[in-house]
Amino acid sequence: ITGRKEIDDDLYEDLEEALVTADIGVQTAYKLLENTRETVERKDLKDPAALRDVLKGQILEIVKTEAIPMDAGSAKPFVIMVVGVNGVGKTTTIGKIAAKYGQEGKKVVIAAGDTFRAAAIEQLEVWANRAGAEIVKQDAGADPSAVAYDAVQAGVSRGADVVIVDTAGRLHTKANLMEELKKIKRVMSKIVPDAPHETVLVLDATTGQNAINQAKVFNDAIELTGLILTKLDGTSKGGCIVGICDELQVPIRMIGIGEKVDDLRPFNAVEFVDAMFG
Amino acid sequence: SLSERLNGVIKDLKGHGKLSEKNIQDALKEVRMSLLEADVNFRVVKDFLKQVQDRALGAEVMKSLTPGQQFVKIVHEELTELMGGKGQELNLVGKAPVPIMFVGLQGSGKTTSVGKTAVILKKKGRRPFLVPADVYRPAAIDQLKTLAKALHMPVFESAVGMDPVNICKLAREEAERQGCDTMIIDTAGRLSIDEAMMDELVKIKAEMKPSEILFVADAMTGQEAVNVAATFNERVDITGVVLTKMDSDARGGAALSIKAVLGKPIKLVGVGEKMDAMETFHPDRMAGRILD
Ligand SMILES: Nc1nc2c(ncn2[C@@H]2O[C@H](COP(=O)(O)OP(=O)(O)OP(=O)(O)O)[C@@H](O)[C@H]2O)c(=O)[nH]1
Ligand SMILES: Nc1nc2c(ncn2[C@@H]2O[C@H](COP(=O)(O)OP(=O)(O)OP(=O)(O)O)[C@@H](O)[C@H]2O)c(=O)[nH]1
Ligand SMILES: [Mg+2]
């Protein structure tokens, strides 16, 4: 794109390729380029760099309004429920968040709500130890709602500042598993009426257009209040989040940029868009 | 679905009789949209459309009484051909224990697929030995041991802090001792751009000389799928692909991209979290799903 000397159809094709290969999706890319073309014609722009700035500005508009961090101070215990499809990074992200709050002097309780997958509880235990957080768990195969209930209960009675509930990965296409999430949510509200205060969907930056289906279905089932985009340290640009922001307007709370405990950052819209065109 | 979209574009021809080149271009645009929405790689789509265009501008469509149907048929045929022949068998040739290695990005489904593959091999009368070579992810070794226990299969007693290459060496000796004819190596998820971790794979391969190096790809992966797979392929020359989470509604365009560019066969398909949820690959079904 930087090599082009004038604004022509080739430039628009290059820009479309850049957007689509960033996983922005062909429909969203089309819409963005149409709006860009309108602005370029209206302002009679001649420089390709100016056009690129208009396009970047458009994407920035969509995602920056959603760059809103979580406010864990707004309730005590502040209850966070973490959901998402299989393997996106829920458990790892919970470890990172718990460590971050621990460093801020907050007392964190973690619920081992994945009672299904092999060694899920053991995995979360390692993270709880790393983060200096307490873990509430039951045997593998236990009812996840029961674990969530116990954890929120423990959070209240032990004066925790934050309770984070891990859930098993699940495909949004499995209705019974989506029902299970609704139940977990309902059960928690029995102890703390506003719990969970945050329902965050974890998305893998390597995901393509299926991310939009995931967000919509999870949102319809349990009303999301936040998104976390993981694995941005890889080669994928995470463009799937743009269409989601545009359609659902759910805040992007944080990003995961690695497998270590401090590989967590607040979502920075400018950096995100720059990286996409980098 | 693509057929519905194409009906919108090609049905207009009924009144006008002969098909024009413009009609074909419009139809190709619909195919392009459909493939990109299915996460097929941008460049792969470009190349694929050229192939379709050549056939679409030929007599079989232009002179057909049902050009729309002919067009869809061609697209489906070309896609099926590109997806490759029906699922190839695992290569189990070699001195026992024959090593099979699973590699891929973080969270793609390797450990789960190792367990499922062990079940398939056992059903074929083989005696697999499971090797947990992921010493990084918390409880990764526990995860494979838990699966092995549930499947009543022998597994190497790896420990965090051991070197993965050494684990594989020792596991081979143990597998021989236990009379196992196959050993399935679970490696840690890693980024294709992580030089040190990619070097580790090269070292494991050099030591073990696996008969199969299977790249595990998540069916919902987007545009980077082929680039990532290509890097893994450059470093260790993968022998096949395992596509996981195909029980989702992901269209799976990543599969087409990887197959089209690398030419490596898709050997197995994961369709669920349980140990019996693994199938052989059907190229025509995959083509239908991508075009849906
Ligand atoms: N490179 C990278 N890897 C990550 C990131 N977040 C998580 N991972 C890795 O992704 C893999 C899956 O992480 P998990 O935390 O187990 O994911 P999960 O969503 O809890 O998985 P399930 O519970 O099985 O659905 C692990 O290997 C993590 O180390 C990230 O930001 N960057
Ligand atoms: N629905 C579904 N889930 C799957 C499938 N294969 C794996 N999973 C799930 O995906 C998640 C990740 O699987 P793992 O086997 O831990 O993935 P991995 O590649 O070993 O992960 P790392 O070792 O962290 O890189 C788990 O929740 C699995 O149960 C599949 O075919 N369908
Ligand atoms: Mg988990």
Ligand SMILES: [Mg+2]
């Ligand atoms: Mg694993």
